[in-house]
Amino acid sequence: MKIWLLLFFFCLGATSLSGQKITTTDEQTWFGFLSQTRFSHKWGLWLDAHLRLKDDFVSELSQGIVRAGPMYYITDDVRLTVSYAYVHHFPTEGHENVAQPEHRPWQQIQWFVRWPKVRLMQWVRLEERFRRKILNDNELAEGYNYNPRIRYNFALFLPLTKKGLAPGGLQFLLNDEIMVNFGKKIVYNHFDQNRFFAGLVYQVNAHAQLHGGYMNLYQQLASGNQFRNQHTIRVFYFHNFDLRK
Numbered sequence: 001m002k003i004w005l006l007l008f009f010f011c012l013g014a015t016s017l018s019g020q021k022i023t024t025t026d027e028q029t030w031f032g033f034l035s036q037t038r039f040s041h042k043w044g045l046w047l048d049a050h051l052r053l054k055d056d057f058v059s060e061l062s063q064g065i066v067r068a069g070p071m072y073y074i075t076d077d078v079r080l081t082v083s084y085a086y087v088h089h090f091p092t093e094g095h096e097n098v099a100q101p102e103h104r105p106w107q108q109i110q111w112f113v114r115w116p117k118v119r120l121m122q123w124v125r126l127e128e129r130f131r132r133k134i135l136n137d138n139e140l141a142e143g144y145n146y147n148p149r150i151r152y153n154f155a156l157f158l159p160l161t162k163k164g165l166a167p168g169g170l171q172f173l174l175n176d177e178i179m180v181n182f183g184k185k186i187v188y189n190h191f192d193q194n195r196f197f198a199g200l201v202y203q204v205n206a207h208a209q210l211h212g213g214y215m216n217l218y219q220q221l222a223s224g225n226q227f228r229n230q231h232t233i234r235v236f237y238f239h240n241f242d243l244r245k
Contacts, residue, residue, distance in 0.1 A: 023227045028062060029053045030215070030234045036071060036079075037241040044071040046081045057233060061090040067106075077112040085127075097138045103130040117159050125151040147183035149192060157201060171201040173211060188224025193217055197234060211236040 034048040047068050054062035069083025087102035110123040127149045133141035155175040163169030175197040181190055199213015217230035 020225055021227055022225055023229050026054060026228060026230045027057045028217075028230055028232045029057045030232055030236075032234075032236040033239075034236060035239045035241060037243065038071075038073070039243050041244070042073050044073060044079075045069070046071050046083055062092075063090065064088040069106075077114070079110045081108040081110065082106075083108070089131075095134045095137060095140075098134070098140055100134060100140070101132050103144075104128065117164055119157040119165065121153075121155045121157075123151075123153050125153070127151065145185065147181055147186055149179055149181050151177060151179045153177040160200075163203070165203060167203055167205045169203040171203070173197070173199050173201045173213065175199075187222075189220045189222050191220050193219035193228075199234065207241065208237070208239045211238065 030050060030052045032048060032050040036044055036046055038044040045068070048066075050063070050065040052062040052064070054060050065085060065087050067083050067085040069081055072080040074080065083106055085102075085104040085106060087104055089100040089102060091097055091099055104127050106125055106127040108123050108125040110121070113120040113122075128146070129149055130144040130146050133143050133145055135141040153175070154177075155173060157165070158172045158174070159165065159169060160172055161168075161170045165171070175195075177195045179192040179194070181192045195215055195217050197213060197215040199211060199215075202210045204210055212233075212235045215232040215234045217228070217232055219228040219230070220226075221228065
């Protein structure tokens with residue numbers, strides 16, 4: 001929580017110095033499948049895949065993302081991940097006839113705090129982003145633009161029914177993630193974006209959950225005074241596999 005507060009006040013200060021704001025609005029729908037597979041007492045695998053649609057929620061393709069990498073369990077509730085993500089940015093303004101690939105190694109520490117009826121999940125993630133340069137609307141350029149980014153995410157699960165976290169239970173999910181850019185090429189937008197989500201969680205079984213709800217994404221663009229306010233429908237399916245005997 002201390003990390004989250006520090007990042008929040010840092011970003012608030014950066015935003016206030018950005019000058020006159022120009023804000024554009026977008027509507028998107030995000031679908032995601034996320035899993036953690038545990039092979040042994042100490043080792044597991046992280047895997048997630050996403051498809052994102054944009055323009056009136058579903059009119060155009062926005063992004064496709066796949067992440068995979070090994071996990072190390074310090075304890076049942078503290079986990080380290082070193083992974084790779086491939087991000088496919090579908091054609092948009094600035095490269096209307098060509099897709100932009102992005103390669104993104106990342107490292108993460110994730111931890112859980114569990115109470116009798118409430119559960120809190122947090123992670124801190126460091127990403128190294130390599131985005132292919134764009135020559136014009138029709139062609140990619142040689143080389144990549146690079147910058148690191150750090151992310152802090154918390155998710156608070158509150159039971160709404162007597163079953164709570166048991167199969168068939170319904171929970172309320174409050175989730176926020178803040179992202180901060182850094183590196184030599186970042187001048188005006190050290191604050192990258194904040195994602196605030198509120199929705200419902202249906203406990204499918206002991207190992208699977210279905211999440212659905214509304215997310216607001218607020219992002220500062222590279223110019224510093226341009227912002228994006230995105231209204232998002234988010235539907236994620238989580239499944240944890242435990243292959244230990």
